[in-house]
Amino acid sequence: MKIAIIGSGNVGGALAQRWVAAGHTVLVGARFPLSEKNIKLATIIGEDRFTSVQSAVQQCDVILIATAPPAVFDVISQGGDFTGKVVIDATNSVRMAPDPYPTVFHAFAAKTPAAVVKCFNSTGFENMLNPVYRGEKIDMFMAGDHTQAKAVARTLATDAGFGDCTDFGGSDKVVLLEQFALAWINLAIMQGMGRDIAFRLVRR
Ligand SMILES: NC(=O)c1ccc[n+]([C@@H]2O[C@H](COP(=O)([O-])OP(=O)(O)OC[C@H]3O[C@@H](n4cnc5c(N)ncnc54)[C@H](OP(=O)(O)O)[C@@H]3O)[C@@H](O)[C@H]2O)c1
Numbered sequence: 001m002k003i004a005i006i007g008s009g010n011v012g013g014a015l016a017q018r019w020v021a022a023g024h025t026v027l028v029g030a031r032f033p034l035s036e037k038n039i040k041l042a043t044i045i046g047e048d049r050f051t052s053v054q055s056a057v058q059q060c061d062v063i064l065i066a067t068a069p070p071a072v073f074d075v076i077s078q079g080g081d082f083t084g085k086v087v088i089d090a091t092n093s094v095r096m097a098p099d100p101y102p103t104v105f106h107a108f109a110a111k112t113p114a115a116v117v118k119c120f121n122s123t124g125f126e127n128m129l130n131p132v133y134r135g136e137k138i139d140m141f142m143a144g145d146h147t148q149a150k151a152v153a154r155t156l157a158t159d160a161g162f163g164d165c166t167d168f169g170g171s172d173k174v175v176l177l178e179q180f181a182l183a184w185i186n187l188a189i190m191q192g193m194g195r196d197i198a199f200r201l202v203r204r
Contacts, residue, residue: 001152004029004056006075007066010125011090013041015064018128018160020045029056029079053078062086062152064120065104069093072104082112086149088156089174090120092181105144105174117142117149118174119157119165122181124188124195128160131198137163138198141180143173166201 002025005012020026030038033050057079069091089105101107108116119142131138140157142165157165168177188195
């Protein structure tokens, strides 16, 4: 797949590494391609992968949003035409919703024709870099109404090394999936368990 990563921080940087390793074509759409952080990432994934937000979006079929939520409006205006694109929203709006929308997912769904799916928001970036615990793959989770976008998210989750991508349900479950991320944040940070914890669905 041709994947544009918008937001090359913890989450975008981790998934860029995983998807490059899996053989995908990854472009990073960055405001400042020559920032110290981006130069460090470029040494791992290749400096020819960095471009503007618009150029990344227009050259790719799949767009990962991994910015702080309020940046969604810049990304939508700079990205150009989102027709035919799958947008994967990895953000959590818990403390900074993109007003007037409750989440980045809702902003994209309202303001663009993209097929939007929520995914890669529910665990720490360290688990995206290494989703294997004691030889067992942990799970990723997704929500949204577009079957095709969910199929893309599932493929990219397993390509990143997750065991499966459990379907939380339609767009009515997007806020619940953000709250699920808060449950991980609560255990990892507020309850002091540390960031080396993860969720996995088990069946009898
Ligand atoms: N950290 C985690 O473990 C984790 C896990 C799951 C989900 N999330 C969610 O994922 C999102 C990103 O988290 P993060 O930890 O990766 O954040 P981060 O390390 O701060 O990275 C955010 C990235 O967004 C970029 N950005 C900000 N405004 C932008 C704009 N207007 N246009 C283009 N790029 C812009 C920043 O670029 P500059 O360097 O130019 O500022 C930076 O590369 C958040 O919503 C967070 O809640 C985080």
